[in-house]
Amino acid sequence: MKVVFCGTPEFAVPCLEAVLAAGHEVPLVLTQPDRPAGRKMELQAPPVKKLAEMRGLRILQPEKIKTNSELRAELEAIQPDAIAVVAYGRIIPGWMLELPRFGCINVHGSLLPKYRGAAPIQWAVANGETETGVTTMKLDAGLDTGEMLLEVRIPIGPDTRSSELFPQLSTVGAKALIETLAGLNTGTIAPRPQDDSQASLAPILSKDDGRLKLDERSAAEVYNRFRGFSPWPGAWGIFRDKRFLVHEMARVTDTSVQSMPHPGEIRFSDGRLLAQAADGPVEFLEVQLEGKARMSATEFAKGFQLKPGERVE
Structure with missing residues (x-):
């Protein structure tokens, strides 16, 4: 499949690696702009950009997407089968959601519909959950409200910290993304709606x-x-x-x-x-x-x- 990849932090790196290892074509990687970090506040490239550079992939780091006519023209020329979105940190506009034939596929770090929002892993632990996981879904215009595709569960130990879950869930999410792409391609995965009555929010931390x-x-x-x-x-x-x-x-x-x-x-x-x-x-x-x-x-x-x-x- 032809897959455009959107992701920024370390959490998204295994997913990009898995997409490439599975043999999918990645004509473009979208990631956030380089940001100042560290004591000297020097510009740092996002982890996804570093991997994409190593693999010789085309990279764009737009500040804005919704009204970016150049980006829209490039994506329309690519005509991707799917757009994979993993911790990208940007709201995906409607024109982009409708572009790929299999949609924009998101890897979300919770068992949806619980913990919709920016910090699902942290809030699951903070609320004393004994289980979490990854859900792949088709993005829509809402906040993590799209149809679910695949779910993988893992336990949370009584002393486990969210920082320990991030690498575990990123690895689980990479496998789930590959299974999801394969299932969409063969028609063996059927999207199913979320039960909104069971939803809870995981807002960005303050x-x-x-x-x-x-x-x-x-x-x-x-x-x-x-x-x-x-x-x-x-x-x-x-x-x-x-x-x-x-x-x-x-x-x-x-x-x-x-x-x-x-x-x-x-x-x-x-x-x-x-x-x-x-x-x-x-x-x-x-x-x-x-x-x-x-x-x-x-x-x-x-x-x-x-x-x-x-x-x-």
Whole structure:
């Protein structure tokens, strides 16, 4: 098949590799423009662009798509059988959705219709899901509302972080994309509509999503959000009027550990730095106070001489 590929981050790289390995023709790769990154803010090429350059593929990095007449003319000249869209980061306009005979095929990192939106992997973990996966679908004008094509499920362990799921799901997604293209070509995959009543949103993450809010959330919720939002926006609160980051956290499974009177309260006991959530404690293993280096729980307790009743807000 003739496949135009649209993708930007590392998550999309295995999909492009798989499309090429399967023998499909890729006449064009669309990816986002180079962006400044790092301490020196030097321009960095997206991972998909780097792979496309290595493979000698034609690359375009348009800032805009909807009204881009040059891009439209080029795609209409190519007449692709399918357009694969994997974490591209751009809304696909109607004219582009209608162009390929098999449509624009998206690899989405959730079991649709759950977790429609920009951060499905992070929110699935943050909400304590025990299972996630990849869904391939035909894009339409809505937000991840198109007809589903293929679904692959994988478990989420009780301590798994979203950062661990990204490479797993990118590999699973690459296989699913190839199966989907093959099934569309042979007519063995039938699109099926999503059940909108089961839909939930996974909006783009904000800094505030990482706030601990120990007085509002259960210990399980605090820990799940830490797993889902690691490394960004992370887990943080305010301690002694300064930003307090939690780099490593653990569940407290020892039933002999006593709760503290007030949510948000922290104490150092038997070599453990404990923080009280709404229904019980969690354990902070590695922390950092604004302006200071990362440190272990023991280093923090010794260096800051915790007072009884002190809290992380």
